[in-house]
Amino acid sequence: MAGKPHKEGPSMTKRLVCASVLVLMMLLPISAASFERSSWSAGINLGAGAQSAAQYRINDDMDIVVGVGLDFYYGAIYGDAVANFRVGGFSIDQAAFDVTVGGGVLVGLYDRLVELSVVVPVGITYSFPDDLIPLDLYVRVGPAIRILKGYRTDLLGIYSYVGAMYRF
Numbered sequence: 001m002a003g004k005p006h007k008e009g010p011s012m013t014k015r016l017v018c019a020s021v022l023v024l025m026m027l028l029p030i031s032a033a034s035f036e037r038s039s040w041s042a043g044i045n046l047g048a049g050a051q052s053a054a055q056y057r058i059n060d061d062m063d064i065v066v067g068v069g070l071d072f073y074y075g076a077i078y079g080d081a082v083a084n085f086r087v088g089g090f091s092i093d094q095a096a097f098d099v100t101v102g103g104g105v106l107v108g109l110y111d112r113l114v115e116l117s118v119v120v121p122v123g124i125t126y127s128f129p130d131d132l133i134p135l136d137l138y139v140r141v142g143p144a145i146r147i148l149k150g151y152r153t154d155l156l157g158i159y160s161y162v163g164a165m166y167r168f
Contacts, residue, residue, distance in 0.1 A: 039056055039057040039058070040056060040057075040167075040168045041054070041056075041057070041136065041166060041167045041168060042054050042165065042166055043055070043136075043164045043166055044164060045161040045162070045163035046161060046162050046163065047160050047161030048072060048073060048160075048161075049069045049070050049071040049072050049076075049078065050069050050070060050072070051067040051068060051070075051078075051080075051161070052067060052068060052069065053066065053067035053068075053163065053165070054066050055165050060086070061085060061086040062083065062084065062085050062086070063083070063084050064081065064082070064083050065080075065081070066081045067080055067081075071108065071110075074108075074110050074152075075110065076109060076110035076115075076151060077109050077110075078106060078107060078108035078109070078115075079106075079107050080104060080105065080106040080119065081104050081105055082102045082103065082104030082105075082119060083102055083103060083104060084100040084101070084102035084121075084123065084140075085100060085101055086099070086100055087099055087101050095126060096126075096127075097126050098124070098126075098127070099122070099123070099124055100121075100122070100123040100124075100125060100138075100140075101120070101121075101122050102119075102120065102121045102122075102123065102140070102142070103118075103119070103120050104118075104119050105117065105118060106118075106119050106144060108150060108151065109150075110151040113150035113151040114148060114150045115146060115149065115150030115151060115152055116148035116150075117144040117145060117146045117147060117157065117159070118144070118145045119142060119143070119144045119145075119159040120142045120143055120145075120159075121140035121141060121142035121159055121160075122140065122141060122142050123139060123140035123141075124138060125137070125138040126138070127167075130167070134166060134167035135164060135165070135166055135167070136164065136165040136167065137162075137163070137164050138162070138163050138164075138165075139161070139163075140159075140160065140161055140163070141158070141159070142158075142159050142160070143156060143157070143158065143159065144156070144157040144158060144159040145157075
């Protein structure tokens with residue numbers, strides 16, 4: 001088949017990444033109780049893959065999210081780093097939502113093929129009050145422009161996920 005790599009069973013590296021993501025997701029609630037409030041958050045992103053992620057909030061209008069995960073379709077290991085900027089907001093009933101625009105890079109690895117993309121996600125975030133639960137829920141969608149084509153050969157893709165971050 002031209003254009004699509006041969007799929008084999010998961011390699012040992014992919015299994016280790018998956019196991020690490022699962023361990024992080026299990027240990028996060030246990031370890032979160034002992035930290036004081038800070039600018040750090042940790043969570044998961046779900047979309048075309050599953051990803052563990054960390055967020056550093058620079059101020060109320062800007063944060064940086066870094067993640068590592070596994071693409072479900074190709075079985076590729078990928079990582080991304082995105083800076084998000086709050087550009088507005090809206091309310092539904094008494095719940096406030098933030099609107100963000102971001103920019104960053106996505107790197108994927110599959111069978112020695114490397115892919116590099118520039119991503120520009122637009123997102124909507126809801127933050128629960130700290131006294132209820134320090135959790136952010138969000139959805140982000142935007143284009144992925146492939147600079148270095150690897151296991152995917154098209155120039156333009158979609159960068160999207162639903163995520164949750166626990167604020168420490």
